[in-house]
Amino acid sequence: MKDIFLKLIRLLIGFIFCALAIAFMINANLGLSPWDVLHQGISDNLGITMGTATIVVGLVVVIIDVVLGENVGWGTVLNMLLVGIFLDLIIFANIVPKASSFVGGVLMLLIGMILMGIGMVLYIGTGLGSGPRDGMMIAFQKRTGKSVKSIRAIMELAALFVGYLLGGTAGIGTVITAVGLGYFIQIVFKLLNFKSEEVKHRFIINDINYLKACLNKNIDTEINDTNL
Known part of the structure; x- marks a missing residue:
């Protein structure tokens, strides 16, 4: 129980780092990051918050992960829900200041990308499943043998393209994060x-199989007791 509790704490801290990273990149005021261009486009079109849009996109990506054969862990599900909630709370509380200059904006982008890498190390390292987007990144990495930076860059550009079509806001900061986020994640790693x-993950299917095994064992024990 202690090990599980510590893993959950590490998981939550990792999600907070990721939400802070997104907030830093948004408040850099140099153009939204590629995924946030997508989130903003969905947010504006559906009339929902950025955090809720993050959850919606996360759900779609989880489905894609499953199709690609990537198992889903409890950490994956919690990531899909909690990062968006934490992001809304951080934005509502005005925890992260807004950049007032180009240099300040670039600095905030760099901090955001570093925080994202740290957040990923924290929650992926729990072994409770990767986040939706990171699960997709790992799935493509396994299948192509390409580096993290290359896979992540392709994903960022794809999210940017769809988000721009939906009316999301792009700028120089968008280009910086689209190209640089994968590099910074790899550097932090x-x-x-x-x-x-x-990382050896424990997935939801593992827990389901464990419960089935326990149930079957109990049934077998009852049958043997009855026969005796």
Whole structure:
């Protein structure tokens, strides 16, 4: 129980780092990050908050992950729900200041990308399943053998393209994060000696199979007791 509790705490801290990262990149005022261009486009078209749009996109990506054969963990589900909620809370509370200059905006983008890498190390490292987008990144990495930075860059550009078509706001900051986020994530992974592909995850299907095994064992025990 202690191990599970510590993993959940680490998971939540990782989600908070990711939400802070998104808030920093939004408040940099240099153009939204590619995924946030997508979130804003969906938010404006559906009349929902950015956090809710993040949850909606996360759900769609989880479905894609399953189609790609990537198992879903409890961490995946919690990521899909909690990062969006934390983001709305951070924005509502005005925790992250807004940049008032180009240099300040670039600095906030850099901080945001570093925080995202740290957040990913924290929650992926719990072994409770990758986040929706990170699960997709890992799935493509396994299948193509390409680097994290290359896979992430392609994903960012695809999200940007769809988001722009939906009316999301893009700018120089969008280009910086589209190209640089994968590099910064990879740098953070290397600095912290973290290898995402080597993490052994426990997935929801594992818990379902465990419960089935326990149930079958109890049924067999009852049958044997009855026969005796």
